[in-house]
Amino acid sequence: MNVATARLGARALNRALLSRQYLLRRLDLPEREVVEHLVGMHAQIPVGPYIGLWSRLAGYRPDRLSTMVTNRELVRTALMRSTIHLVTPDDCMTLRPLVQQVLDRDLYTNSSHAAVVKGLDLDEVVAAGLALLDEQPRTPADLGRALHERWPDRKPDTLAYAVRNLSALVQIPPRGTWGGTSRTIHASATTWLDRPVDPAPSVETMIRRYLAAFGPASVNDVQAWCGLTKLNEVVGRIRSSLRVYLDDNGKELFDVPEGELPDADAPAPPRYLPEFDNVLLSHANRERIIPDGLSFAEWCRRYGLMMTVRGGVLRGNLLIGGLLNGIWRIDKEKKSYTLVVEPFTKVSKKDLTALEKDGHALLEFAFPKAESRAVQVLPSR
Incomplete structure (x- = not known):
């Protein structure tokens, strides 16, 4: 049985997470490889993966991802935590059965739907729904x-x-x-991708992939990411193949043997993230990425935000010093665009320069045909 070999503080865990999330430095990698490594990208807001990939890849242009979505090389589907993710076709058909109990729980406990489905032959409803979708893809309203x-x-x-x-x-x-x-239009995944759902997916493989992208992490962290429960036994089965650490509170953290642990003092440049990014949502203990270990919702409440910033044609969250320490939005007036950056912590001169430089690059990425672009960094709160 593996025992803990070292303690890892929040700063070390932060740099490990940023490195595995490709947020310490931009890389030159294929989009599909990045999406697969990240075990999907949060896509509840459609523009999210575009900003997320731009923050992680050098010289990234949005048309490439658009083409991949159109060509069915990447797909949008409900997966972890019953939220929409952008994934590869393989992951769509492999991860979906693994998180089915999460979507079951969402349906049967949802305040809008739980009472309505009681006594209903849901197998019959699903069969009828899939038959309708195979006739033609439909919006949820049309299907309903x-x-x-x-x-x-x-x-x-x-x-x-x-x-x-x-x-x-x-x-x-x-x-x-x-x-x-x-506008949301649904199709059956098996029909759209012309392949069946994986009949024998491996939850152990899913956990290892999570650790490679988000670890080292506790069992509770894994469960917070995917929405599954009672994973202690599963992790126990693969424990001998994992590294084991302790956090500052003595809690066990698990990791794949090849998991990178960069220097805790490695520089962490500012990063513009979309409104929702799995780097902010995928741990039970979020001290490694959100100040004071707050949940994302708690962090929003602290700063009086309605699930991030209001307004703007684009908006998102900001990493400063490796932590969630600000928000941003892009305002439009005719054909002029202004990136408004609102830090919640003191910004060093070096980081301010990086914010302005990256901000101009973000504007050019998002609005290449703008007549004018400007970056405005507000004083920290």
Whole structure:
């Protein structure tokens, strides 16, 4: 049985996380390889993966990801924590059955839907829903209305939500393309990707992949990321193949043997992140990435934010000193765009220069045809 070999403080865990998330320095890697390494990218807001990849890759342009989504090389689907993720087709069909109990729980405990699905033959609803989607992809509203004709005593939105949660669906283009519509249109994943769901996926492999991208991490951290529970036994089965550390509180942290542990004093340049990025959402103990170990929701409440900043044509969160220490938004006036940066901590002269330089690059990335662009860094709160 492996025993802990060393203690890792929050700073060491921060640099390990940033390194494995490709946020210490930009890399020259294929988009698909990055999305796969990260075990998918949070995509509840369609523009999120574009900003996330721009923050991680050198010379990145949005049209490449748009093409991959259009060509079905990457897909948007409900996975970890029942939220929309951008993943490879392989991961769509492998991860979905592993997190099915998370989507079950979401449906059966959801305040809008739990009471409505009681006593309903959900297998029959799903079969009918998939048949309708195979006729043609449909919006949730269209799918719900069609199912409501057969089950007139049930709410249309609940019928559509049941199909979404109990079967593998994907959100198809133009949603998820750069500048594409925000309208959600669902298709069956097996039909869209022309492949079956993995009949024998490995939760052990999923955990190892999580550790490679987010570790070292505790069992609670793994569970916070994927939404599954009772993973102690699974981790116990693979414990002998993992490294084991302790955090500052003496809690066990697990890691893959090849997991990189950079110097805790490695420089961490500022990074513009999308509104939601899994680097902020994937640990039970978030001390390594959010000041004071707050949850993302708690952090938003601390600064009076409604799940990040309001307004702007684009907006997101800001890493300063390796931690979530600010927000940003892009305001538009005619064909002029201003990036407004609001730090919540004191910014060094070096970081201020980096924020301004990267900010101009972000504006050029997002709005290459703008007549003028400006970066405004506000005084720290």
